[in-house]
Amino acid sequence: MDEKIQNLKIMGITKRFPGVLACDAIDLEVGENQVFALVGENGAGKTTLMNMLMGLYQPDEGEIRINDRKVQFHTPAEAFAAGIGMVHQHFMLVPNMTVAENVALGAREFHSLGRLDLGGAKKRIKDISARYNLPVQPESYIWQLSVGEQQRVELIKTLCFGARFLILDEPTSALTPQETEELLDLLRRMSEDMSIIFISHKLQEVTSLSDQVGILRHGKMVFTGPTSAQSPAKLAALMTGHEVNLPKNECPEEGGLRMLSIKGLKVRSDRGFLAVDGLDLAIHSGEILGLAGVSGNGQKELADALAGLRPVESGVIDLEGRNITNLSPQEIISNGFGYIPEDRNHEGIVPSFSIKENLILKDFASPEFSQGPFLSLARADKYAQALKERYDIRSPSIKTQAGSLSGGNIQKVILARELARKPKVLVAVYPTRGLDMGAEEFIHTRLLELREGGAPILLISEELEELMNLSDRIAVIFKGRIIDTVRGCDATLKGLGLRMAGLVDGAEGGAA
Amino acid sequence: MRKSLAVIYVFLVSLAAILAAVGIGAFVLLILGADVVTVYRVILTEPLKDLFGITEILVRAVPLILVALGIAIAFRSGILNIGAEGQMQMGIIAAAAVAIALPTLPKYILLPLSLLAGALGGALWASIAGALKARLGVNEILSTLMLNYIAAQLYGFLLRGPMIDPAEIQMGSGTPQSVRLPKAVWIDRIIPGMRLHYGIVIALVLAVLVYLLLWRTTWGFKLRAAGAEPKAARYGGIKVERCILSAMILAGAFAGLAGAVEVTAVHRRAIEGISSGYGFSGIVVALFGGLHPAGIIPSALFLGLLLIGADMTQRAMSVPANMVLVLQGAVILSIISAKMFINDPYARDRFYRFVSRRGNEPH
Numbered sequence: 026m027d028e029k030i031q032n033l034k035i036m037g038i039t040k041r042f043p044g045v046l047a048c049d050a051i052d053l054e055v056g057e058n059q060v061f062a063l064v065g066e067n068g069a070g071k072t073t074l075m076n077m078l079m080g081l082y083q084p085d086e087g088e089i090r091i092n093d094r095k096v097q098f099h100t101p102a103e104a105f106a107a108g109i110g111m112v113h114q115h116f117m118l119v120p121n122m123t124v125a126e127n128v129a130l131g132a133r134e135f136h137s138l139g140r141l142d143l144g145g146a147k148k149r150i151k152d153i154s155a156r157y158n159l160p161v162q163p164e165s166y167i168w169q170l171s172v173g174e175q176q177r178v179e180l181i182k183t184l185c186f187g188a189r190f191l192i193l194d195e196p197t198s199a200l201t202p203q204e205t206e207e208l209l210d211l212l213r214r215m216s217e218d219m220s221i222i223f224i225s226h227k228l229q230e231v232t233s234l235s236d237q238v239g240i241l242r243h244g245k246m247v248f249t250g251p252t253s254a255q256s257p258a259k260l261a262a263l264m265t266g267h268e269v270n271l272p273k274n275e276c277p278e279e280g281g282l283r284m285l286s287i288k289g290l291k292v293r294s295d296r297g298f299l300a301v302d303g304l305d306l307a308i309h310s311g312e313i314l315g316l317a318g319v320s321g322n323g324q325k326e327l328a329d330a331l332a333g334l335r336p337v338e339s340g341v342i343d344l345e346g347r348n349i350t351n352l353s354p355q356e357i358i359s360n361g362f363g364y365i366p367e368d369r370n371h372e373g374i375v376p377s378f379s380i381k382e383n384l385i386l387k388d389f390a391s392p393e394f395s396q397g398p399f400l401s402l403a404r405a406d407k408y409a410q411a412l413k414e415r416y417d418i419r420s421p422s423i424k425t426q427a428g429s430l431s432g433g434n435i436q437k438v439i440l441a442r443e444l445a446r447k448p449k450v451l452v453a454v455y456p457t458r459g460l461d462m463g464a465e466e467f468i469h470t471r472l473l474e475l476r477e478g479g480a481p482i483l484l485i486s487e488e489l490e491e492l493m494n495l496s497d498r499i500a501v502i503f504k505g506r507i508i509d510t511v512r513g514c515d516a517t518l519k520g521l522g523l524r525m526a527g528l529v530d531g532a533e534g535g536a537a
Numbered sequence: 538m539r540k541s542l543a544v545i546y547v548f549l550v551s552l553a554a555i556l557a558a559v560g561i562g563a564f565v566l567l568i569l570g571a572d573v574v575t576v577y578r579v580i581l582t583e584p585l586k587d588l589f590g591i592t593e594i595l596v597r598a599v600p601l602i603l604v605a606l607g608i609a610i611a612f613r614s615g616i617l618n619i620g621a622e623g624q625m626q627m628g629i630i631a632a633a634a635v636a637i638a639l640p641t642l643p644k645y646i647l648l649p650l651s652l653l654a655g656a657l658g659g660a661l662w663a664s665i666a667g668a669l670k671a672r673l674g675v676n677e678i679l680s681t682l683m684l685n686y687i688a689a690q691l692y693g694f695l696l697r698g699p700m701i702d703p704a705e706i707q708m709g710s711g712t713p714q715s716v717r718l719p720k721a722v723w724i725d726r727i728i729p730g731m732r733l734h735y736g737i738v739i740a741l742v743l744a745v746l747v748y749l750l751l752w753r754t755t756w757g758f759k760l761r762a763a764g765a766e767p768k769a770a771r772y773g774g775i776k777v778e779r780c781i782l783s784a785m786i787l788a789g790a791f792a793g794l795a796g797a798v799e800v801t802a803v804h805r806r807a808i809e810g811i812s813s814g815y816g817f818s819g820i821v822v823a824l825f826g827g828l829h830p831a832g833i834i835p836s837a838l839f840l841g842l843l844l845i846g847a848d849m850t851q852r853a854m855s856v857p858a859n860m861v862l863v864l865q866g867a868v869i870l871s872i873i874s875a876k877m878f879i880n881d882p883y884a885r886d887r888f889y890r891f892v893s894r895r896g897n898e899p900h
């Protein structure tokens with residue numbers, strides 16, 4: 026039954042959700058050892074299409090053929106059995122279990138008499154990691170691994186299930202540049218024995234990796250063809266229907282008032298160590314300060330502490346001359362602090378609330394949306410409707426549950442809320458992660474607008490190009506401290522990369 | 538097309554759930570050797586045959602609605618209060634104590650005061666579990682359940698000791714009950730000869746108020762956000778611990794009020810068994826009603842019907858009224874299962890496919 030998948034065809038597949046035509050008569054064909062890149066705007070229907078291939082959803086119309094035989098998968102297990110494996114947009118690993126346990130958990134063959142055959146799983150992991158040169162420790166716990174390593178575990182897990190056809194849904198959106206490069210190399214090697222469908226919003230990756238590219242727009246496949254004829258810019262234009270020009274921060278003049286200053290900040294992580302360890306930073310009005318660094322070097326803890334969501338052990342945070350250290354989130358918000366958090370699905374929104382309710386999450390008690398103890402629903406409706414249009418949030422209505430939106434549209438809801446509040450200072454953590462080019466352009470433009478208006482912005486990102494495009498200055502964080510700060514225009518990829526690894530002018534970085 | 542399918546789906550699942558509950562009940566009845574069809578007929582239709590039955594259903598519905606409203610507030614705020622039974626008993630004690638202590642006050646002062654005391658008693662009792670949860674993260678299911686036992690003992694002790702009717706001691710019968718409450722605290726009955734009382738008005742008004750609170754006020758917005766996703770609520774500047782505590786206090790106040798209304802309108806003295814499981818049935822009513830006042834009212838009426846019907850079968854057919862408990866359990870099980878089906882997109886998807894395949898098949 027382990028025959029090769031020489032050909033996979035999707036024919037006329039249509040899928041409707043209440044009020045949404047997610048996939049509209051899509052045709053797609055992937056040949057043997059081909060890499061097919063699937064691109065499209067947020068909410069175009071990429072994930073939905075792949076979920077149907079995996080048996081998670083059933084198409085309303087159309088059919089799937091493997092090697093010219095019609096197949097129908099009712100559950101993911103049936104798709105696995107046919108050799109199709111998928112690495113999802115969100116990781117599906119149990120954090121307090123080891124790699125081997127996670128692999129054994131998902132595969133029937135490692136279940137024996139109610140116990141997990143960990144030995145067998147470990148052996149399989151070793152085989153696979155040797156075959157594709159994918160280093161991983163079967164005994165390490167998931168929570169100990171970096172995001173890149175977890176991604177690798179997801180891949181190994183899928184391969185251990187016997188995948189001969191691999192689907193990767195935005196595998197690189199949370200990876201550092203090095204990790205991304207490694208993953209792309211790996212996929213190139215893997216494409217020698219299997220076919221791959223690769224979803225990404227990063228068009229460079231698409232052009233460098235894939236053989237064929239398909240573009241989805243509003244649920245329709247609007248273009249398919251060989252990748253070699255395309256450039257990232259052309260793809261972006263095909264995808265959005267217009268040319269995409271990421272705006273740039275023109276080299277700035279110095280000066281501006283010091284708005285946010287952080288001195289000697291120490292903050293503990295969830296695991297109890299000092300994740301932010303004596304950090305000093307100042308941001309001036311009308312300045313975007315980019316914070317570069319490999320994730321896990323204290324970025325999350327810094328952002329949480331600024332927002333009042335994590336206690337500050339020592340040090341001072343000063344906003345416009347007011348000490349806001351360890352104030353409550355409510356007080357910090359009312360001081361004009363805007364925050365785009367990393368965890369958009371559970372922190373940035375209340376998933377079971379409507380888009381409207383999420384848009385007023387921070388302001389429901391303000392005079393704008395309340396009258397005495399009552400909410401002013403009509404005003405909230407109008408406000409939400411306006412933001413939905415202005416920020417192009419794709420959903421049937423403002424009453425739609427925010428949790429049912431596509432990843433990119435959830436991010437737009439958060440951005441709309443934070444930017445519309447006209448914050449005095451904004452902290453943005455990976456604000457464009459997982460967003461399409463058009464949305465990225467839109468958000469960059471908004472951030473620069475906010476900067477024009479004089480607000481200081483702390484932009485935390487791993488995308489060096491994004492940082493270099495937008496920042497007036499770029500600070501590099503390493504082990505909870507700023508080890509260097511450079512002017513945005515003077516920054517180079519190489520220089521930032523070295524500093525992110527803790528190296529300043531060839532020496533191991535320590536104090537700033 | 539989709540929309541009507543969705544409605545049909547929800548309807549069919551609910552129907553299946555009701556049938557399952559009825560089926561489980563029938564199974565138990567069969568074991569008891571009862572005539573299943575007649576029992577169900579008696580339970581479901583007998584109470585509706587005369588005014589007395591109907592008013593009695595309403596009498597039961599009053600405490601059920603009040604308790605369930607509190608439960609809905611708590612559940613929506615993310616705290617699972619199963620201590621309504623104990624909170625209700627505290628409400629009874631407090632309301633009765635105030636009425637007995639101040640018998641000379643005029644009605645328009647004493648009655649509101651006594652009801653208020655009942656609500657406070659329940660709120661105070663609930664605040665113990667609320668504070669434990671908010672401050673120390675103590676699981677509220679455990680603490681409210683345990684507090685139920687303590688409340689039951691305390692209730693029994695007070696009625697046997699400090700609050701016992703002196704006449705009972707004189708006559709030596711020692712029935713654990715308080716003196717009759719002063720007339721000034723009685724909630725009036727609506728129809729002469731029937732027990733139906735104006736508490737029903739209180740319950741209906743409060744149902745509207747709870748709807749307004751949860752969906753129309755900023756406070757309700759906070760509570761629902763804290764219940765739905767505490768992390769996002771905290772991020773949005775909402776003090777989640779405070780929401781938990783206040784939701785618990787409100788829930789307790791509703792249960793306490795249910796007790797106060799029950800004692801001042803129906804029994805008119807504190808005796809054992811006033812709460813008689815309303816605290817638990819209230820949870821069923823709240824869940825069955827979808828944690829929404831508009832659902833809670835009909836589901837309280839339905840459960841009231843079951844309770845009266847079971848009483849009648851006990852008298853008419855010697856089937857124990859505890860059968861209702863079995864039915865309640867079956868109802869909880871089937872609601873929870875039905876909810877899973879209704880919310881599961883894959884199951885829903887499978888149903889659509891099934892229907893459309895049938896529809897498309899050539900004849």
Ligand SMILES: Nc1ncnc2c1ncn2[C@@H]1O[C@H](COP(=O)(O)OP(=O)(O)OP(=O)(O)O)[C@@H](O)[C@H]1O
Pocket residue numbers: 042043045046047065066067068069070071072073074114419420429430431432433434459882
């Ligand atoms: N379970 C669901 N219920 C209702 N609507 C849904 C559901 N899943 C997806 N949708 C809608 O279907 C459309 C396509 O969503 P999908 O997740 O496939 O987009 P995507 O192309 O993967 O976007 P992104 O790049 O943001 O991940 C969106 O409009 C989304 O809101």
Ligand SMILES: [Mg+2]
Pocket residue numbers: 071072073114194431432
């Ligand atoms: Mg997606």
